[in-house]
Amino acid sequence: MSESVRDVSPPLAPPGTSPTEVLAPHPRRHAVFVVVAFALLMFSLDQTSVSTALTTLGADLGADLAWTGWTVTACAAGQILALPLGGWLGDRFGRRRVFLVAVAAFSLLSLCSAVTTDIGQLIGCRFAQGVAGGVMIPAATGIVAHHYGRERDRALALFTCVFPFGAIAGPLLGGVILTVWSWHGIFLVNVPIGLLLVVAGSLLLSEPPRRRPERVDVAGIALIMATLVSAMVAITLLGSLGRGPLAPVLAALAGAVAVGAGWAFLRHARTHADAVVPMRLLRGRGLGIMNVTNVLFGTAIIGFSALLPLYAQTRYALLPLAAGVLLTARAVGTILTSTVAVALLRRTGHRPLLLVGMGVIVVGLVLAAVPPIGTSPTVWLSVAAGLCGMGVGLAGPAANNAGMHLVPEDVTAVTGLRVMFRQTGGIAAVSVATAALSASGSPGIAGGIVFGVLATLLTGAAVAASRIPNRRGRW
Template identity: 65%
Template structure:
């Protein structure tokens, strides 16, 4: 069957009024600004700390492999809280959970800045991630409610805020670290968070509630054990002097918990990861694509400053500033992608963007061919940013096109799979840098492996039927 037979094309601007009761609400723009700024703050925080990993490691007396948990454990918290956040929003209201998530995130930012040890900092970061995971489903529901029939474009623009913040984070972190201290990276969130809670109380309306389903506590617990045991295994492999017995035990626990988790998900109809959304109708390919895409987007943003420092000995601010090109490229092309989604469909934008991302990874991984390391890495970062801007909104909408009646569940899985990919990428890269005799070359090889993996999933994603028009 030809691709055209799969297209469900309805041109943008066709004059359709949409379903009754789905008119956009009057305060949608200021509400979008509030929830968008909250998402930007959360995203910036997730990667700005990456510029300070070596400084935190020396200041708190921890090796780099364990310090990498400061980045990855926040992602774990977010993954664990995503299903709980959706359930809480249904039970208590999206407005209340959004504001609660922002408030807790703000408090934990202040406590992170005051952490006296790496253990306390990791614990604070875990709670920060949990707060973000509660906030995100509520924020998506608020945006969808405010924009009605235009929710596809609004959500595409909204979800593009996250990668933009992830890109700008290292730049902000490098600036704060150069002019102040690593504690300031967390302190800057406090006044912003207080402002967001105050304005949100005045502006944000509560989306309609739905009947709440039971929360899959067993599934969430198994997911916790699987992710933490996997991270522990990778970290111990990258830590000099780690006993092989404990490392092997952590690996066995990770594999066992993962197997039990899959078995549990197959047997429980309301599992935290719905089995029917894992494969079929192109969902399996998109889930794998999201894992690898997350490894690239999150892993690259979190580790490029470290890579620039350990391979080319660039200063922290310069290393963070390398992602300026990626930020500009992503902003420009993501705006174009949002405008073209209904006309072209998601597949051309997704595939074109992935090609550019692979090229950017390859440029970053190899030694400079011209201009020195700063210019060369900036070129790779910019190229990767252009591709991320094109493919990000398209990938965000692909799963929702495939299963338009389960937007919330598909959105949660998309975020979860991307964060899982990011956790794996950051954990492996920091472990490789810690254990390798030549840390810079080891990280470059890891970027090359990511490029190959993304090219493979891109070829698989080319088989997904294209969809155009509204969903």
């Protein structure tokens, strides 16, 4: 991320204030954390609920699976686009104001998503929702870091515990709504939550000190989006090669654009000191390994969460509600182990927790990929999802701190990069998988192969992560 989205902690000291006073936790910090946590919960509800509805969306809107998957990936792409803008807007207008506006916009866009009538409209609304969520995250990180002061490491690590609550409620809520109503209601649940958050945030949040906003790297952001979107189009078209003579030509053209834009982006990062993703945060001091780890980590955990309900429905003919319960098992596993991981971080350091957690996720992915042995598909997949969740709970807080402690003066920038790389991995996983399933004559078997591939990629990530410098205590 650019310089404009970095260094939210320690906060800048007002004149006459000692560093100790600046780092003291704010009296309302816990209430502030609740407000910010519920905003992240709303985001998690939205993502996991939509994952349970991919087959229903395709049938209702007349779209094949390759394009229906864009309802997940378009949101992630919008989030990546908005992360650097969120930091700049927070510096320019204040993180409190930006956070509240982002929450309000996300709620309004959820309402717009609920009333769409074709897949193109829905993809556009989902992209805009991702932008609102991406703006929200840097502001939320800065607000929590400011209010918790010297306890910021634990507070930020606890963000890992917030998303699983949405992962519990989202699939169940999505499954119930799909059973008794329609997919439109999945988006409507965000509206009352968002309105309450705006009111509560207006009353409770205080404004962190601002940094002078610097120029936004518009060219770098445009190159990132050109790379992501053209790659998504190319992958989607590859899943439709047999549906028209122009599909191979268009897929090759989109692929060429993706390669060219990616090369231009790397060149831009090397030659511009204020690039949206500066080269100093891409390599050196263990950051290069951590960035690669985050891409593969996101490929596995986001890909698994987005595809598991679809896999359960296509391979084992489970109903949407039963498929949603599987993500609940994953979320319960995450909650059970994430609080333990947060408590152990200062004692063990992040590397042991990261490696053990990734190993547990690999076991869960392998179990999901193979047929059930001696039990029903629901129980078998629930065990696999629970193991994946337990692994995420162990590895998540560790991965969050692994990059931030390397450059503590760039907490927000590293946070944004972590989210960007994980979402990029998730976009790749969902795009490739939905295209493969759409083109396959046996989508269920293809889904099992996808999970096997994800397990292999995460094993490689664990090997790379074993070289990350370990650190105990506070950072």
